[in-house]
Amino acid sequence: MASVDHAVPGAPCWVSLLTGDLKASQDFYGPVMGWTFRPGSLGEDFAVALRDGKPVAGIGNVARSMGVAVSWTSYFAVEDADTVAGRIRERGATVAVGPLSFGQGRAALAADPAGAVFGFWEGRTLREWSIGRDGAPAWLELRTRDAFAAAIFYGEVFEWATGRPDRCEVRYEDDAVMVRAAGHTVACLRGGAVEAAPDPRIRPRWHVYFCVEDVEKAVEAALAGGGTVAAEPDETRVGDYRSGREATLRDPDGGLFTVTAAIG
Numbered sequence: 001m002a003s004v005d006h007a008v009p010g011a012p013c014w015v016s017l018l019t020g021d022l023k024a025s026q027d028f029y030g031p032v033m034g035w036t037f038r039p040g041s042l043g044e045d046f047a048v049a050l051r052d053g054k055p056v057a058g059i060g061n062v063a064r065s066m067g068v069a070v071s072w073t074s075y076f077a078v079e080d081a082d083t084v085a086g087r088i089r090e091r092g093a094t095v096a097v098g099p100l101s102f103g104q105g106r107a108a109l110a111a112d113p114a115g116a117v118f119g120f121w122e123g124r125t126l127r128e129w130s131i132g133r134d135g136a137p138a139w140l141e142l143r144t145r146d147a148f149a150a151a152i153f154y155g156e157v158f159e160w161a162t163g164r165p166d167r168c169e170v171r172y173e174d175d176a177v178m179v180r181a182a183g184h185t186v187a188c189l190r191g192g193a194v195e196a197a198p199d200p201r202i203r204p205r206w207h208v209y210f211c212v213e214d215v216e217k218a219v220e221a222a223l224a225g226g227g228t229v230a231a232e233p234d235e236t237r238v239g240d241y242r243s244g245r246e247a248t249l250r251d252p253d254g255g256l257f258t259v260t261a262a263i264g
Contacts, residue, residue, distance in 0.1 A: 007077035010158030010168045011181040012140050013125040014075040015208050016058035017255055018068055022047060025059050028251050031221040032259070033210060042102050054135030055126055056210070068096070070253040073109070073119050074140050074187075074206040076158055081106045081122035087157045112153055114144050116204035131186040138260050139209035140187045147191030150204075151177040154189070209258045215245040218259045226252035236260055 007013040019025040022045060026037050029049065035056060040046030045061040057072075078084045081099035088095050088110050096117075098108030105123020112118065129136045144150045151170060155161050160179060161170040169180045177189040212218040215233050223229070228250045236246035246260040 007125040008166065008168060008181040009077055009079050010154075010160055011077055011179075011186050012074055012131055013077040013121055014058060014129065015072055015137055015140070016060055016075065016119070017070070017072050018060055018062055019070050019255070020061065020064045020253060022059060022061040025251065025253075025255075028222075028225040028227060029059075031225060032218050032227070032249070033212060051135040051211075055129060056135045057137070057208075068109070068117075070251070070255045071117065071205075072208045072255055072257050073117060074208065075107070075119040075121045077125055078120045078122050078158070081108055081120060084108075084120050084157060085110070091153055091156065093153065112144075112150060112204070114146070114150065114204040116142060116144060116150075116206055118206050130181075130184065132184065137208050138211045141207045141209070142187070142189040142204070143207055144189065144191045144204040147177050147189045150189050150191065205256070207256070207258065209246070209260050212259045212261055215247050215259055215261045219247050219249065222249045222251075230256060231258075 017025060026047060029035055030037070033049070033051070035049040035051055037047045037049055037059075040048050040058060042060075047059045049056045049059060085095045085099055085108055091113065093113050094111045096109045096111060099106045099122065100108065103123075105121055107119060107121050109117060109119050128134060131140055132138055142150055155170060158168065160168045168186070171178050171180070175190070178185055179187040179189070219229060219233060229247060230250055231248035233245055233247040236244050244261050246258050248256065248258045250256050
């Protein structure tokens with residue numbers, strides 16, 4: 001395991017697939033992403049995906065036991081899980097699971113007022129895991145109906161934009177709300193345009209982008225493994241990258257994600 005430390009409070013600190021079949025998920029994502037796997041530290045129902053030997057994401061065989069859909073879930077670092085859970089409930093949102101003790105930390109699953117599911121984690125995190133760097137996902141994006149309402153909710157829950165040097169900054173850029181930690185863009189909240197009515201067609205969710213060497217080959221591997229294509233390969237602009245290719249896929253159990261071969 002890479003060295004551990006405490007992440008910037010409120011910043012993304014991990015992503016995990018909540019699945020109903022650990023082995024089947026490994027069999028699918030291995031060829032698609034070029035990942036290898038090792039056992040997780042939380043027991044036999046958990047595994048860690050590795051890219052070039054570096055931790056990328058977790059896979060947990062917990063969807064059925066938790067009564068949730070198979071999905072990729074983004075987790076945010078917090079200093080006190082109980083305090084954050086209280087803030088979420090105070091704002092009319094839902095804490096669905098936890099906070100529960102896992103290993104040397106505590107985790108919870110919640111849904112924001114629009115219904116987008118996310119997690120939060122109190123405890124030590126991987127120091128070298130950061131969105132857009134090394135083996136971590138390329139990008140996290142909240143796709144929601146009203147990005148500004150979402151920014152207010154998450155800002156209050158995670159203490160974004162408080163002016164404190166140890167907290168995340170928020171700025172408006174390219175028709176989206178960008179979240180930065182230590183000068184690095186770590187997430188994006190994207191919804192309707194300024195002063196526009198919320199788009200009822202959007203199903204709010206935190207969406208994960210993963211880097212691959214070749215998008216078309218990843219699509220071929222996904223189809224061969226029983227997955228489906230939700231959006232065909234096309235040009236992209238992801239995070240701090242300027243151009244590249246991307247495609248959005250579903251695994252055989254319905255987990256939605258995007259692969260990108262973005263270049264600077």
